[in-house]
Amino acid sequence: MHTDSRPQQASAEPLLPERGHEVGYENGPVTKVPGWHGLIAWDALLNGMATGLFLAAAVSELAAPAVFMRVAKVAYPVALVLLLVDLGLLVLDLGDPSRFHHMLRVFKPGSPMSLGTWCLTIFSLPLTAAAALSLLAELGWDFEWARLLAVVVGLLPGFASAAYKGVLLSTNAQPGWKDARWLGGYLTNSALVMGCGEFLVLSALMGQTQAIAILRTAFIVLLVLNVIPLGLLFANLRPIHAQLYTREQQWRVGALIAAGALIPLGLMLLKGSVLSISVAMIFLLFESWLVRAVYVKIPHTSPLEVRSGE
Amino acid sequence: MASREQELSALPQASDPPRGRLSVLLGRLIRPYLHDEPHGPLPELLGRLIYPFLHGEPPKPQQPTGFYTDTTVCIGCKACEVACKQWNQLPSDGFNWSGNSYDNTNELSATTWRHVKFIEQFSHESPSVPASPDTEESESLLNRWLMMSDNCKHCVAAPCHQACPTGAIIQNEFQNIYIQADICNGCSCCIAACPFGVITRSELGGHSHKCTLCYDRQRDGLEPACAKACPTQSIHFGPIDELREQARKRVEQLHERGVPQAYLYGDVPGETYSEMHSFYLLVDRPSVYGLPDAPFNPWLHMMGDYVRSVAGGLAAIAVLLVVVFLLKP
Structure with missing residues (x-):
């Protein structure tokens, strides 16, 4: 008996495997990708911006209070806002955000995430105090000694909050991340560069000429210095980049990062106006975000997807 | 270990481990909010806030236990997968055709704590002439099935345990790695840290969830569900020292029987990784089974990474300070 096979095929169509699926286990990824997605790139950026701004303002103010005190009083509240947004992203990135306080259940110095959470929590207290007392001072209630005490107390946890992030990402089994020995060095250094740039922008907006002159020089030196850990980081990541990206894609990203580093440097060397400082800072933030995004994307990227241009 | 499945209902059901004084006090405070009817949003919130801070006293250490999986006798029946899902009340993964031999669950995950792998090693060329006795052995090596029931390795120095910031991942009294589901907040650090890709987030x-090595059954003196269900005794459960001895004898036996490639994976610590309390007898490279050839504990790099991180920050602060001191009026 003859029957048309097409309807039968349609009704009993098997669930076909996905195209390109590897048979066997040898060539597949062994590790699982943590579900952090793109949020962690923004977290790494905001963490650097908040801690870097605080550290740059605190160090400058304590070293030369007459020059930097006015700008620092504005910088602390800005750093607090950046930190609060960053903490919000960290909570959102959890699988169960309503359990965020479980992070403070134990203190495990051997766990970079535990150390970082405690440092961020402790840092938020003197930062909040410094920000609040700075705002109160503007309103006429000046508790200068208490504000300076809060700034000094915030230095160590602020620095630790900047330093833990790279170690958190490099201390794991993910391809690429596990080889990034200089990620922590780059991110901490980058936080200070961004912080110095932000502090310079605030000084320029407030018309603090002495602060601008000093910070512009520091910013130029820091931009040059930052190339060293960035270069070391890319040397660490070269093998995994070669697996994930085509040569053309590597050049494209490299060119964008180089532009993000060189344009602010050029602008700073040429002119110290509010406009050039602001534009330089925008380019620096773009470059800093791009480095973080490219790096964060590594475990989420399969060579096949990238090479086929998806 | 003696099986006492029939006596299970008669056993006194063990509750949480005994708690310290402070935890007992906190426990009394919030008990009404945890076990009784809700008294409103505020008490419920209070209960949720205090609950994770109740730390129990750790139970007395017991004899370390684990799994020894002899892959040479696995027949790929998936009874272990089914028993694991049934006992632990894990949802089905669906009836999917993966295109990878008889594997339909593909990987270990938050809902699949046992995963049977199927490796087909067949030569595509059919012999045109009858094989000589010399070539039979080499052809049988090329034409074979490898099957392996995979699960959490319960590493002695487990990266997931080291990474966990909440203390949800513990090494329990049997020295097995256990995730306390009521404490985990899904930060995913354990997922990033595991070099075997065992853990995922539900x-x-x-x-995060993974194999508990049937902690609840062990506390009641029962062997894990997968080992109980395995019809070929591919999955052995018991005191870890006894398992290692048993496994070494089996390797020697296989060598004598003409399987010189048999070896144990994870029974002893390597240069870059600790021993595992779930180890395997394999007959091919680890990567063939989807295991890392040389597992590496990421924590070996941590101190150096911290040094570089601090150095990067201190160098920038030093530059800023020097410039400020040189240029300030």
């Missing part, structure tokens, strides 16, 4: 609650 889409239902957002928490």
Whole structure:
């Protein structure tokens, strides 16, 4: 008996495997990708911006209070806002955000995430105090000694909050991340560069000429210095980049990062106006975000997807 | 270990481990909010806030236990997968055709704590002439099935345990790695840290889950469900020292029987990784089974990474300070 096979095929169509699926286990990824997605790139950026701004303002103010005190009083509240947004992203990135306080259940110095959470929590207290007392001072209630005490107390946890992030990402089994020995060095250094740039922008907006002159020089030196850990980081990541990206894609990203580093440097060397400082800072933030995004994307990227241009 | 499945219902059901004084006090405070009817949003919130801070006293250490999986006798029946899902009340993964031999669950995950792998090693060329006795052995090596029931390795120095910031991942009294589901907040650090890709985050609650080595059954003197269900005794459960001895004898036996490539994976510590309390007898490279050839504990790099991180920051602060001191009026 003859029957048309097409309807039968349609009704009993098997669930076909996905195209390109590897048979066997040898060539597949062994590790699982943590579900952090793109949020962690923004977290790494905001963490650097908040801690870097605080550290740059605190160090400058304590070293030369007459020059930097006015700008620092504005910088602390800005750093607090950046930190609060960053903490919000960290909570959102959890699988169960309503359990965020479980992070403070134990203190495990051997766990970079535990150390970082405690440092961020402790840092938020003197930062909040410094920000609040700075705002109160503007309103006429000046508790200068208490504000300076809060700034000094915030230095160590602020620095630790900047330093833990790279170690958190490099201390794991993910391809690429596990080889990034200089990620922590780059991110901490980058936080200070961004912080110095932000502090310079605030000084320029407030018309603090002495602060601008000093910070512009520091910013130029820091931009040059930052190339060293960035270069070391890319040397660490070269093998995994070669697996994930085509040569053309590597050049494209490299060119964008180089532009993000060189344009602010050029602008700073040429002119110290509010406009050039602001534009330089925008380019620096773009470059800093791009480095973080490219790096964060590594475990989420399969060579096949990238090479086929998806 | 003696099986006492029939006596299970008669056993006194063990509750949480005994707690310290402070935890007992806190426990009394919030008990009404945890076990009784809700008294309103505020007490419920209070209960949720205090609950994770109740630390129990750790139970007395017991004899370390684990799994020894002899892959040479696995027949790929998936009874272990089914028993694991049934006992632990894990949801089905669906009836999917993966295109990878008889594997339909593909990987270990938050809902699949046992995963049977199927490796087909067949030569595509059919012999045109009858094989000589010399070539039979080499052809049988090329034409074979490898099957392996995979699960959490319960590493002695487990990266997931080291990474966990909440203390949800513990090494329990049997020296097995256990995730306390009521403490985990789904931060995913354990997922990133595991070099074997064992853990994932559940889409239902957002928490990490993996093999518990049937902690509940062990506390009641029962062997884990997968070992109990295995019809070929590919999965052995018991005191870890006894398992290692048993496994070494089996390797020697296989060598004598003409399987010189048999070896144990994870029974002893390597240069870069600790021993595992779930180890395997394999007959091919680890990567063939989807295992890392040389597992590496990421924590070996941590101190150096911290040094570089601090150095990067201190160098920038030093530059800023020097410039400020040189240029300030």
